[in-house]
Amino acid sequence: MSPFLRALPLFAALAYAWAAIFIRWSEPAGPLAIAFYRMLVATTFWAPFYLMKRRRRDRIPPTRRQWVYMILAGIFLCLHFATWTSSLMYTSVASAVFLILTQPVMVAVAAHFILKERLTGLHWIALALAVIGAGIIFGGDISISRDYIFGDILALIGAFFAGAYLFMARLTRPDHEDGTPGVQLACYLVPVYGLSAVGLLIVTLAFGEPLGPFPKESWLAMLGLGLVPTVIGHSLFNFSLKHLSALPVNIALVIEPVGASLLAIVFFQEAPSQGLLIGSPILIVSVVMIFLRPPITRKAVVPPESGIPGA
Numbered sequence: 001m002s003p004f005l006r007a008l009p010l011f012a013a014l015a016y017a018w019a020a021i022f023i024r025w026s027e028p029a030g031p032l033a034i035a036f037y038r039m040l041v042a043t044t045f046w047a048p049f050y051l052m053k054r055r056r057r058d059r060i061p062p063t064r065r066q067w068v069y070m071i072l073a074g075i076f077l078c079l080h081f082a083t084w085t086s087s088l089m090y091t092s093v094a095s096a097v098f099l100i101l102t103q104p105v106m107v108a109v110a111a112h113f114i115l116k117e118r119l120t121g122l123h124w125i126a127l128a129l130a131v132i133g134a135g136i137i138f139g140g141d142i143s144i145s146r147d148y149i150f151g152d153i154l155a156l157i158g159a160f161f162a163g164a165y166l167f168m169a170r171l172t173r174p175d176h177e178d179g180t181p182g183v184q185l186a187c188y189l190v191p192v193y194g195l196s197a198v199g200l201l202i203v204t205l206a207f208g209e210p211l212g213p214f215p216k217e218s219w220l221a222m223l224g225l226g227l228v229p230t231v232i233g234h235s236l237f238n239f240s241l242k243h244l245s246a247l248p249v250n251i252a253l254v255i256e257p258v259g260a261s262l263l264a265i266v267f268f269q270e271a272p273s274q275g276l277l278i279g280s281p282i283l284i285v286s287v288v289m290i291f292l293r294p295p296i297t298r299k300a301v302v303p304p305e306s307g308i309p310g311a
Helices: 003-017 019-025 031-055 064-087 093-114 121-142 146-172 185-206 216-243 246-252 255-268 274-292
Strands: none
Touching (some): 003 216, 003 246, 003 255, 019 093, 019 216, 019 255, 031 064, 064 093, 064 146, 064 185, 093 146, 093 274
């Protein structure tokens, strides 16, 4: 296997790491408008691939249940980007990106209760570490500003909805043991991204955020947000999962918050709090524990190609 192929997960993580930076550069646009344009760009990019797939005669359309899961995925993705993007207006980039790391742990717990995937003692330890790590980050940020705590709460809510989005992907994308084929990537992303964009448009208008005009730099930043972390990062991640095992690909994405934090130091001079310096390594350990020993599934389901939405 070529070194370039092995490095693809790293490139995907680095692309994801730019999300928070592009969001900050998109100001003075509001967070909800930024999230809307991000989804609009991503939907527009994938739309031609979706139309090509729909025209194929051998295409198997999604089942009614899969459509329900995709609708829920779009709603959860809308809520994820609305809350997480807003969190960056109140807390530091580092806190927001590290708190999003709690989502794999949330997905594992949901799979335990809903899909009957058995969690071992190691997984419950990982859950406890995730809670401790997040708590330490909260404690460090409250010493800086109460606004930081509000931003941290929004980031954690965003992580919850990201986990819910991923859980819907797990129910929709893989092939199931009853013979139902999973929904192909392009046929999944466009309805989900499109519904998320519509939801974000409604929320943006409801909260009275303007959709323009913005400075040229803001438009370019939002275009970069839609293309670099959302389209390029997601595409590289899914391509990596086709050619590499899931373990190194998922663990490589832990690099994302580290990269985003370093970029925030370079571009915004955001020094991490003491709580973040202590809590973030604990969060990383908890996530790596989940990836190293994934929960045992009781149903033969092919792992999905769609991975984390990133930031």
